[in-house]
Amino acid sequence: MDNISVTKEFTWDMAHMLAHHEGMCQNLHGHTYKMQVEIVRFTGNLIKGSDPSKGMVLDFKDLKDIVNERIVKELDHAFMYWVNSPDKTEHEIARILIESGKKVVKVDYRPTAEEMALNFLRILRDEFKKFDVDVKSVKVWETPTSYAKAW
Template identity: 40%
Template sequence: MMKIAKEFTFDMGHMLDGHDGKCHNLHGHTYTLQVEVAGALITTGSSAGMVLDYGDIKRIVKEHVTAKLDHAFAYFEENENECRVAKLLQEMERKTVALPCRSTAEGLAMVIYDWLAPYLPVSAIRLGETPTSFCEYTGELS
């Protein structure tokens, strides 16, 4: 089994309503996303010797992840206050994205994994929220 990864960046706003720290305020991050895929090497055709063409990874991640999240306000669809902020932004024709969980790095990593799994053999999602803080999700919670 071989593993390869491609890195992306995107900017996103969010808030963690109810959090005891400063992240309960509306703020944003420049996220670093590493998408790791695993598989056997392709044996025939123009992609022989590859797990997957990096260009294919780029196209799929752009379509299913960064196009949704970049310069958007991400909010937990079950949080009343975050939904109120999102509604106001939507009325102003601003970009928002509803999430099935809190917009923590951990929650985002799981959502991104789920968005990509139907299209790529994802083995890990690494999401950096700051230059010194990141999480990794491999598809299973221990």
């Protein structure tokens, strides 16, 4: 049987720092992140019958709305703060930003593209269950030539 999936791309700007990184990434810096979310139907078949989504895996609008609402909106122009960071500078930065009402997203993982991709995959798998589809893969780009893929 042939396979079919749909993929949508998202971007956001975000700051982070990688505690104890031996290179430049220990510094506070930002990326324009890019993410691709690939969706596949459990059955492998397109929607049938008289459904408004007939012939689709999932309406691109639903894909866009859910990923924006659940992931991208929260991250855009935020500082991603690792709450267990061994670098006290990171806690100081987060404290100052939070106290001055700036956008901070707290996570319990080191904010690498790999951890993000895995975390977003888990969140989205749960979100898309109600559509009877699965998230086949999540790719997160930190630079135009470097991405992590979770599936």
